Amino acid sequence: MKQYNILFLCTHNSARSVIGEALASTHASGRFVGYSAGSTPGTSVNPFAREIALELGYDESKLRSKSWDEYGLADAPQMDFIITVCDNAAGEVCPFWPGKPATAHWGFPDPSQVEGGDDQKRQAFKDVMIGLKKRIDLLANMPLEKLDSLSLKEVHEKV
Numbered sequence: 001m002k003q004y005n006i007l008f009l010c011t012h013n014s015a016r017s018v019i020g021e022a023l024a025s026t027h028a029s030g031r032f033v034g035y036s037a038g039s040t041p042g043t044s045v046n047p048f049a050r051e052i053a054l055e056l057g058y059d060e061s062k063l064r065s066k067s068w069d070e071y072g073l074a075d076a077p078q079m080d081f082i083i084t085v086c087d088n089a090a091g092e093v094c095p096f097w098p099g100k101p102a103t104a105h106w107g108f109p110d111p112s113q114v115e116g117g118d119d120q121k122r123q124a125f126k127d128v129m130i131g132l133k134k135r136i137d138l139l140a141n142m143p144l145e146k147l148d149s150l151s152l153k154e155v156h157e158k159v
Contacts, residue, residue, distance in 0.1 A: 004080040004144055005033050007101075013038030013065040015046045015112045015125065016085040020132050021062075022053035029140040035077065037068035046112050048125040072097070080144075085132070086110060106135055 008020030017036035024034030042065045045053075050063055070076060079101040085108055108131055111124035 001031065002145070003033050004031055005035065005077050006081040006083060007068075007071055007079045007097075008034065008036045009038065009068060009082065009084045010036070010086040011038050011040055012042040013067075014042040014044065015049045015110065016108050016128050016132075018045050018049045018063065018065075019052055019125070019129050020083065020085055020136075022056050022058035023129065023132050023136050025062075026056045026058055027136055027140060031140050031144065032136070033077070035071065035079070037066045037071055039068060041065035041067050046125075048111065048122055051122075052125055052129050081139075106132070108132070 006020070006024045008017040008024070010017035013036055017038065021034035021036035024032040045063045045065060050060075053063055054060060071079065078099045079097055080099075082097055082101045082103045084103075084105045108128045109124075111121065111128050114121050114124040
């Protein structure tokens with residue numbers, strides 16, 4: 001079975017996009033390899049996003065904030081899907097992606113902006129994880145070889 005590369009983009013690549021990377025890479029279907037990056041990456045992965053990724057069984061050595069420039073290089077993996085998960089990244093001018101991947105915006109509020117104690121913050125990250133998982137589950141059940149940007153956007157609308 002062919003595996004599809006999905007790049008999740010967000011501004012700082014420390015929370016939502018990292019959760020997307022971990023979810024896609026650990027998805028039960030085995031159909032995806034997740035990647036994540038940001039336009040202005042932070043210095044580290046948010047501790048709550050790290051906690052979720054590790055609970056999913058994602059390899060800790062892959063958890064780092066990365067610039068989306070890494071995926072525009074000649075030796076970078078070619079992406080099949082590019083998904084922005086924050087409104088800021090959706091509005092930015094993205095680099096050229098080789099291979100014309102299907103693109104979509106699956107927007108989620110920034111869980112790192114939630115105020116309160118650790119329980120409230122942890123719940124905000126969990127809510128993003130649940131929303132992304134629903135969309136990835138739908139995507140996994142679609143005829144991926146026939147998907148284009150329009151049908152990828154429909155995944156977002158179905159949830």
